[in-house]
Amino acid sequence: MRSSPRYFPIGDRALLVKFGDIIDLETNSIVHALFNALEKTKFKGVDECVPAYASLLVYYDPLKTSYDRLVFQLRDLEPKLEFSDKEERHEIVVPTVYGDEYGPDLSNVARAHGLREEEVIRIHSEHDYIVYMIGFIAGFPYMGRVADSIATPRLERPRTRIPAGSVGIAGNQTGIYPCQSPGGWQIIGRTPLTLFNPHAPRPALFQPGDRVRFKPTSVDEPTT
Numbered sequence: 478m479r480s481s482p483r484y485f486p487i488g489d490r491a492l493l494v495k496f497g498d499i500i501d502l503e504t505n506s507i508v509h510a511l512f513n514a515l516e517k518t519k520f521k522g523v524d525e526c527v528p529a530y531a532s533l534l535v536y537y538d539p540l541k542t543s544y545d546r547l548v549f550q551l552r553d554l555e556p557k558l559e560f561s562d563k564e565e566r567h568e569i570v571v572p573t574v575y576g577d578e579y580g581p582d583l584s585n586v587a588r589a590h591g592l593r594e595e596e597v598i599r600i601h602s603e604h605d606y607i608v609y610m611i612g613f614i615a616g617f618p619y620m621g622r623v624a625d626s627i628a629t630p631r632l633e634r635p636r637t638r639i640p641a642g643s644v645g646i647a648g649n650q651t652g653i654y655p656c657q658s659p660g661g662w663q664i665i666g667r668t669p670l671t672l673f674n675p676h677a678p679r680p681a682l683f684q685p686g687d688r689v690r691f692k693p694t695s696v697d698e699p700t701t
Contacts, residue, residue: 482555484548489539492547495532500621504531505609509686510558520550528685529610566688571653571668573644573691579667586629586646586663598693600627601665606651608687616655616673618683623649635661642668644691
């Protein structure tokens, strides 16, 4: 049985709706359900909604509405939410070159679990992942859930430069760096896909709720 969400004021222009403290598909589906409901309902004064793993941040104009009014409206919306952890999702296939210079930590992940590199690649690429949220930098998808057999903690010492397109593991999460950036994830491969283009109609390739599958490929193999 789901617990009721909790509401918190965030400054004078936002409120946080928190559904829990764990990362799981059911909780994240509820977050997306509220996000979708707010997109359709268009409450007066609501400027933007930002979904995360287990919470939704709602930005509003304090000259058009108030924290108390929004909480009242959201509570009224709760029983009407429609969600499903089996809902149809936008599917994206991510061609990925694993190992060597493209995945410098693949050997570390394999060694940590007593596996061959080929087994890590197989396990990572045989599952579908759900984009739980976008964060850290523009277009960075946080995806789960990585199989326990290859789940690996972040690096003890983050790198100062990770190339764009790098595919990493951090605990039970997997993600892709949309641009060159510092970072501490275990890098196991790289994709040539462009994850973020500010000039495109849909700037971010991934959106929360998308379903993603990694496809092992070679450097010379076409990606389209």
